[in-house]
Amino acid sequence: MASPAQPDAPPAATADLVDRTLDPQVDDEASLALVDGWLHGTSRGFHDGRPGDEEHALWLRCARADAAELRGLWEPSPPVGSGNLPVATISSWDGTLHAGAGLLPLRLITDVTVAPTHRRRGLLRRLLGEELAATARRGVPVAALTVSEGTIYGRFGFGPATRKRSVEVDVGDRFALHGPAAAGRVVLVEPAEAEEVVAAVAQRHHETTRATVSRPAFYREVLAGRLDPETRGEDRKLRVAVHLDEAGTPDGYVAWRHRGEVEGRGTLDVADLLALSPATHLALWRFLASLDLTERVRWRGAPVVDPLDHAVVDPRAVRTVGTTDVLWLRVLDPVAVLAARPWRGDGRVVLEVDDALGHATGRFAVTVRDGRAEVERLDDARDAGDLRLDVAVLGTLLLGDVDVATLADAGRVAGSDAAVSAYAAVGDLAAPPWCPTGF
Numbered sequence: 001m002a003s004p005a006q007p008d009a010p011p012a013a014t015a016d017l018v019d020r021t022l023d024p025q026v027d028d029e030a031s032l033a034l035v036d037g038w039l040h041g042t043s044r045g046f047h048d049g050r051p052g053d054e055e056h057a058l059w060l061r062c063a064r065a066d067a068a069e070l071r072g073l074w075e076p077s078p079p080v081g082s083g084n085l086p087v088a089t090i091s092s093w094d095g096t097l098h099a100g101a102g103l104l105p106l107r108l109i110t111d112v113t114v115a116p117t118h119r120r121r122g123l124l125r126r127l128l129g130e131e132l133a134a135t136a137r138r139g140v141p142v143a144a145l146t147v148s149e150g151t152i153y154g155r156f157g158f159g160p161a162t163r164k165r166s167v168e169v170d171v172g173d174r175f176a177l178h179g180p181a182a183a184g185r186v187v188l189v190e191p192a193e194a195e196e197v198v199a200a201v202a203q204r205h206h207e208t209t210r211a212t213v214s215r216p217a218f219y220r221e222v223l224a225g226r227l228d229p230e231t232r233g234e235d236r237k238l239r240v241a242v243h244l245d246e247a248g249t250p251d252g253y254v255a256w257r258h259r260g261e262v263e264g265r266g267t268l269d270v271a272d273l274l275a276l277s278p279a280t281h282l283a284l285w286r287f288l289a290s291l292d293l294t295e296r297v298r299w300r301g302a303p304v305v306d307p308l309d310h311a312v313v314d315p316r317a318v319r320t321v322g323t324t325d326v327l328w329l330r331v332l333d334p335v336a337v338l339a340a341r342p343w344r345g346d347g348r349v350v351l352e353v354d355d356a357l358g359h360a361t362g363r364f365a366v367t368v369r370d371g372r373a374e375v376e377r378l379d380d381a382r383d384a385g386d387l388r389l390d391v392a393v394l395g396t397l398l399l400g401d402v403d404v405a406t407l408a409d410a411g412r413v414a415g416s417d418a419a420v421s422a423y424a425a426v427g428d429l430a431a432p433p434w435c436p437t438g439f
């Protein structure tokens with residue numbers, strides 16, 4: 001990716017671009033041709049291959065299931081070619097965020113591309129700015145995206161809110177876990193046959209787990225084996241095992257692809273692993289470790305803090321290869337989001353939020369009683385904030401990925417030591433959040 005400081009191509013006009021918001025549900029020929037051009041424009045923007053017919057049909061099915069809005073900007077009369085492909089794209093749909101003390105309406109945003117011929121002329125700013133304004137007008141309190149580069153979205157008020165870990169687990173002969181195995185059993189199911197069970201477990205996990213978001217429709221396609229994200233065709237390698245609790249109720253699953261020998265070791269890649277309890281989480285790891293011809297399990301989406309690390313008899317069996325951000329959050333309504341996150345004990349803090357786009361600007365008093373917060377916007381200019389922060393930092397603070405003192409040390413939160421300690425006493429959360437869903 002070229003850096004913004006590098007010289008741009010000769011300017012292209014942007015004032016007369018044709019602005020369309022496409023509804024994927026519409027199925028007349030002219031609309032479908034525009035949707036097709038939109039998809040090709042997005043693929044071009046990410047340097048992906050052109051989607052084939054099957055991938056196209058599957059993508060359209062997902063866009064319809066999510067009720068996604070596909071917006072694009074087209075050149076009105078390009079000097080060469082048909083101009084079917086837009087020069088800028090963005091898509092978004094409504095979902096939910098588990099903020100820790102309840103589900104919040106959420107706008108999920110993705111497919112942001114601007115053609116190299118039109119870059120750095122404000123098209124992203126226009127599309128995203130309008131998207132956020134429309135979302136705020138509808139009363140949706142928060143928006144989310146995942147990023148291709150860490151430098152793009154902070155200026156629009158998004159802050160990194162969750163991280164994931166890439167792990168390699170040595171599951172050779174010496175692998176063992178402390179403690180007895182959980183009650184229940186694991187059954188192998190063909191991915192297509194497991195589809196409903198897997199979707200139900202994922203939905204239950206979302207409804208009960210801080211920092212998770214409602215899953216976009218393509219997860220069904222991937223986990224049912226209809227879409228291999230790498231080959232973009234049918235996934236012939238994907239395997240699924242479902243964990244059943246003592247009563248026979250599904251309470252977790254793991255999906256994986258065995259890679260054969262990699263670097264001389266039988267290697268398996270976890271595609272997805274969700275469990276409704278820590279005991280089931282470990283039971284699924286016991287199962288993975290029991291697979292023949294498998295000495296190493298790799299998972300690029302593991303939680304940053306995982307009981308597995310402390311359940312293994314040999315702590316060196318779990319090796320962290322890297323960590324990276326997943327969810328970025330953009331707070332639009334601080335009152336709604338602060339009330340929906342978990343708090344501890346009793347106390348009161350006033351947060352003064354700066355927002356260059358204006359949506360979240362203000363001072364917000366958070367009064368915590370028995371771990372629940374009442375949040376009030378303070379209108380009196382004489383009410384100074386205890387802590388001052390940008391709205392992007394509020395996004396980072398929201399789900400508890402970082403403690404407030406670290407953000408203060410980083411110069412991202414301003415306030416006295418006493419105010420930082422007062423927030424820490426009610427607002428810092430014990431375990432970092434984990435969002436197992438990308439989009």
Ligand SMILES: CC(=O)SCCNC(=O)CCNC(=O)[C@H](O)C(C)(C)COP(=O)(O)OP(=O)(O)OC[C@H]1O[C@@H](n2cnc3c(N)ncnc32)[C@H](O)[C@@H]1OP(=O)(O)O
Pocket residue numbers: 001004045046109110111112113114115118119120121122123124125126145146147148149151152155
């Ligand atoms: C949620 C997602 O979909 S993540 C995927 C993002 N898309 C990609 O990575 C695909 C490849 N890249 C692109 O398509 C484009 O370069 C985009 C979408 C990242 C940027 O689009 P542009 O129209 O060039 O951005 P725009 O001109 O509106 O820039 C707005 C501001 O962001 C800055 N900016 C834009 N892209 C970048 C970048 N990659 N890195 C750092 N800053 C950037 C601009 O300098 C500008 O800053 P300023 O307001 O301080 O002057």
